[in-house]
Amino acid sequence: MFRKFAALVVLAAGVCSTVRCQTQPVDAEGHQWWQHAVFYEIYPRSFMDSNNDGIGDLNGIASKLDYLKSLGVDAIWLTPCYPSPQVDFGYDVSDYENIDPMYGTLADFDRLQQEAKKRGMRIIMDFVMNHSSDQHPWFIDSRSSRTSAKRDWYMWHDGKDSAAPNNWVSTFGGSAWTLDFKTGQYFYHYFYPQQPDLNWRNPAVKDAMFDVTRWWYNRGVAGFRLDAVDTLFEDPQLRNNPVLPGLNKFGDRNETDLYNTKLPEVHDVLRDLRKVADEHNAVLIGETWTKDVSELKQYYGEHSDELQMPMDFLFTKVDKLSPAEFRRQIATVDSAGGWPVFVVSNHDIVRSYERYGDGRNNQAIAKLMASLYLTLRGTPIMYYGEEIGMQNTDPVRKEDVKDPIGRLGWPLEKGRDGERTPMQWDDSPNAGFTRGTPWLPVSPSYRTVNVSNELNDPASILNVYRNLLQLRHQSRALLDGDYVALNENDPNVLSYLRRYKDEAVLVVLNMSSNPQDVSFDLAPQGFPTKSARTLLTTAPASKESSLSHLLLQPFAVYIGTVSK
Ligand code: NOJ
Ligand code: CA
Numbered sequence: 001m002f003r004k005f006a007a008l009v010v011l012a013a014g015v016c017s018t019v020r021c022q023t024q025p026v027d028a029e030g031h032q033w034w035q036h037a038v039f040y041e042i043y044p045r046s047f048m049d050s051n052n053d054g055i056g057d058l059n060g061i062a063s064k065l066d067y068l069k070s071l072g073v074d075a076i077w078l079t080p081c082y083p084s085p086q087v088d089f090g091y092d093v094s095d096y097e098n099i100d101p102m103y104g105t106l107a108d109f110d111r112l113q114q115e116a117k118k119r120g121m122r123i124i125m126d127f128v129m130n131h132s133s134d135q136h137p138w139f140i141d142s143r144s145s146r147t148s149a150k151r152d153w154y155m156w157h158d159g160k161d162s163a164a165p166n167n168w169v170s171t172f173g174g175s176a177w178t179l180d181f182k183t184g185q186y187f188y189h190y191f192y193p194q195q196p197d198l199n200w201r202n203p204a205v206k207d208a209m210f211d212v213t214r215w216w217y218n219r220g221v222a223g224f225r226l227d228a229v230d231t232l233f234e235d236p237q238l239r240n241n242p243v244l245p246g247l248n249k250f251g252d253r254n255e256t257d258l259y260n261t262k263l264p265e266v267h268d269v270l271r272d273l274r275k276v277a278d279e280h281n282a283v284l285i286g287e288t289w290t291k292d293v294s295e296l297k298q299y300y301g302e303h304s305d306e307l308q309m310p311m312d313f314l315f316t317k318v319d320k321l322s323p324a325e326f327r328r329q330i331a332t333v334d335s336a337g338g339w340p341v342f343v344v345s346n347h348d349i350v351r352s353y354e355r356y357g358d359g360r361n362n363q364a365i366a367k368l369m370a371s372l373y374l375t376l377r378g379t380p381i382m383y384y385g386e387e388i389g390m391q392n393t394d395p396v397r398k399e400d401v402k403d404p405i406g407r408l409g410w411p412l413e414k415g416r417d418g419e420r421t422p423m424q425w426d427d428s429p430n431a432g433f434t435r436g437t438p439w440l441p442v443s444p445s446y447r448t449v450n451v452s453n454e455l456n457d458p459a460s461i462l463n464v465y466r467n468l469l470q471l472r473h474q475s476r477a478l479l480d481g482d483y484v485a486l487n488e489n490d491p492n493v494l495s496y497l498r499r500y501k502d503e504a505v506l507v508v509l510n511m512s513s514n515p516q517d518v519s520f521d522l523a524p525q526g527f528p529t530k531s532a533r534t535l536l537t538t539a540p541a542s543k544e545s546s547l548s549h550l551l552l553q554p555f556a557v558y559i560g561t562v563s564k
Contacts (some may be wrong), residue, residue: 034283049434058104072469092133122222122301155188173250223283235259270306300338321511323494340378370406387465393443394418426452510552532560
């Protein structure tokens with residue numbers, strides 16, 4: 001065993017021989033730290049407010065590290081907490097190498113990181129690489145004159161026939177071009193006009209942005225979640241996008257983003273960014289909206305030399321509990337050949353509690369979904385509050401909406417406030433998040449749905465998450481085992497085996513509202529056994545369960561172990 005491990009270390013060093021490569025395997029399979037880690041996304045504004053100004057902050061996060069550790073989190077992804085005018089709540093960065101005073105200071109950041117490290121946890125930052133804020137000194141300089149030193153750092157073009165250079169629309173509404181009256185040219189922005197796109201064809205931009213990542217690596221961060229990677233490059237000829245029938249939620253013409261997303265040049269940047277990451281044993285997670293397996297494959301890189309963890313978001317698009325659909329999605333991700341990443345919620349998507357819930361069995365369904373994505377082969381990325389069953393709490397009046405897309409697209413598009421409400425710590429006022437006025441109203445569910453309550457209830461969603469994560473960390477089969485679909489024609493129950501050498505974990509998920517009686521023959525998988533030893537179940541528990549009659553209540557979960 002030791003010899004095999006040593007050989008893998010040598011192999012890893014060999015792959016990286018041309019760079020100062022620090023990637024180190026953590027097991028005999030050659031897996032890296034991020035393959036064994038559970039990631040947890042924190043939206044800093046909404047997690048914990050330490051100074052009672054109503055906005056969460058870094059010291060607030062630091063005060064909850066013990067909670068995260070005991071939950072089973074290994075790496076925290078912080079959405080942007082850099083200085084920002086907050087037009088897009090931090091995704092408009094005006095200084096890439098600092099912390100916004102509303103979230104704290106660099107010293108607070110360093111302390112947070114040290115405290116996390118003491119507990120064996122890593123910090124991942126969000127890298128908003130497609131665009132900066134219009135208040136970033138680079139853009140202020142760029143827009144100051146046509147001859148400014150930074151003019152070519154952004155996408156400036158002349159209009160056409162007294163209008164924008166082409167028909168591209170912003171994904172946040174309106175034209176993707178804004179006329180700058182002073183210099184008489186248009187600048188391009190895939191998102192808000194306050195988020196001008198950087199010109200990644202300019203080597204100076206690439207150098208400056210790569211240096212940003214080095215700056216944070218040297219401060220100790222363990223990687224980046226790369227924002228909006230699909231949108232880094234645009235067609236140099238600025239060809240019009242094909243127009244589709246109808247209008248979108250903002251009243252703009254529908255079009256296919258053919259010429260302004262997913263250009264092949266993206267992959268050159270990712271390959272180079274990966275080299276820098278490898279020098280620091282760091283992980284790159286991509287916000288990659290892949291439409292099929294071939295796009296997903298490309299983001300891993302032809303030689304596995306791009307993103308280690310492209311998020312495919314497939315699960316976020318499955319909104320009904322269909323075993324067939326999940327089987328298909330899992331097989332798709334597996335067939336891409338890279339290390340799978342599973343995400344069910346984030347700060348841009350309606351919370352999973354809502355999406356999968358049927359309104360009557362939401363608690364059971366939340367436990368079922370946790371049991372699914374935390375036991376698959378791959379790395380899960382959790383979203384704060386998911387572990388207690390937080391629900392979406394959308395604004396009911398347009399005047400209450402904070403997210404600009406919600407004001408622009410109301411009522412069809414209500415914005416993303418609903419999935420960003422404050423974390424629910426206890427049943428005290430404002431759910432223990434702040435003693436001030438929270439920046440978004442706390443969901444009324446906090447009276448019962450909160451950490452403190454759920455810690456005391458052995459059957460709570462939170463305790464199911466804690467137990468699952470504990471299992472995941474202890475079980476070689478869950479960490480390293482392969483995935484084998486079982487009973488593939490069962491329309492109600494999703495079952496699979498995670499096999500590792502002489503042991504395997506059997507996961508059985510009743511996705512229907514009726515009781516189900518299932519049976520398994522695991523002999524073809526190398527386990528000719530008649531029973532499983534129960535590890536976790538939301539059904540009435542017995543230590544051993546017969547594999548010929550496994551009875552599952554509606555939406556129940558059974559996880560057991562079998563051996564040869
Ligand atoms: C994706 C982020 O997740 C989202 O919140 C943001 O608005 C856009 N990128 C623009 O940065
Ligand atoms: Ca605060």
